[in-house]
Amino acid sequence: MLKIGNYQFKSRLLLGTGKYENYHLQKKAVEVSETEVLTFAVRRMNIFDADQPNFLEMIDVDQYTLLPNTAGAKNAEEAVRIAKLAKASGLCDMIKVEVIGDQKTLLPDPIETYKASETLLEEGFIVLPYISDDVILAKRLQELGVHAVMPGASPIGSGQGILNPMNLQFIIEQATVPVIVDAGVGTPSDAAQAMELGADGVLLNTAVSGAKDPVKMSLAMKSAIEAGRLGYEAGRIPKKEYAVASSPTEGLSTVES
Numbered sequence: 158m159l160k161i162g163n164y165q166f167k168s169r170l171l172l173g174t175g176k177y178e179n180y181h182l183q184k185k186a187v188e189v190s191e192t193e194v195l196t197f198a199v200r201r202m203n204i205f206d207a208d209q210p211n212f213l214e215m216i217d218v219d220q221y222t223l224l225p226n227t228a229g230a231k232n233a234e235e236a237v238r239i240a241k242l243a244k245a246s247g248l249c250d251m252i253k254v255e256v257i258g259d260q261k262t263l264l265p266d267p268i269e270t271y272k273a274s275e276t277l278l279e280e281g282f283i284v285l286p287y288i289s290d291d292v293i294l295a296k297r298l299q300e301l302g303v304h305a306v307m308p309g310a311s312p313i314g315s316g317q318g319i320l321n322p323m324n325l326q327f328i329i330e331q332a333t334v335p336v337i338v339d340a341g342v343g344t345p346s347d348a349a350q351a352m353e354l355g356a357d358g359v360l361l362n363t364a365v366s367g368a369k370d371p372v373k374m375s376l377a378m379k380s381a382i383e384a385g386r387l388g389y390e391a392g393r394i395p396k397k398e399y400a401v402a403s404s405p406t407e408g409l410s411t412v413e414s
């Protein structure tokens with residue numbers, strides 16, 4: 158079970174809701190993923206305009222936890238405003254804090270993310286900050302009281318996979334809250350790697366929405382995350398420098414020639 162604040166999820170895959178070719182394809186991709194959490198950018202979705210098409214109308218919203226995110230915010234003040242708007246509209250009290258500090262790399266601003274998280278915690282939100290794979294920032298945020306940390310594998314939408322597995326491992330080793338690897342996952346093996354490292358979950362969007370066959374990729378991601386988690390729980394064998402025979406050679410009668 159993935160536990161974030163007072164929420165519990167069987168699935169460890171969290172899906173974004175942007176950039177699909179059409180809503181029908183998206184609906185199918187979401188269904189096969191068996192995700193329980195869908196994140197969406199409050200500012201970019203037409204949730205406040207009844208005349209505009211809205212993906213949420215396509216699905217049974219009661220089946221999902223809708224995780225609003227503050228994408229589009231450039232500072233803490235904007236992120237807090239977006240989060241409050243989402244909460245006031247009756248959406249989830251969980252918020253993915255996303256404050257982008259640079260439009261070219263789309264990397265999160267650590268200082269504004271920290272400030273926004275602090276205010277939102279004071280306001281009673283369940284706070285999930287999206288951060289770079291910064292070990293110390295993850296530690297400081299969890300000391301602040303956030304409910305999960307969401308380090309990026311690589312830049313949003315880049316599909317480059319986990320660029321610094323050592324940093325992720327350090328974040329996971331010291332974690333007292335769930336670690337959700339968020340952004341940059343390109344392939345099922347990236348997602349499996351995150352889970353094998355001990356991540357509690359993976360949030361992804363582009364790898365599925367941009368795939369040639371999003372429905373198939375969604376299924377592949379689901380399987381990879383489950384396999385990676387199983388592998389982590391099973392415990393990998395230690396790496397050795399030299400070969401060790403797989404078949405036991407001791408205690409066997411030797412065949413003389």
Ligand SMILES: CC(=O)[C@@H](O)[C@H](O)COP(=O)(O)O
Binds near residue numbers: 172173316339364
């Ligand atoms: C949907 C969402 O929240 C994105 O900001 C997220 O970070 C996903 O990134 P990818 O598109 O790289 O999976």
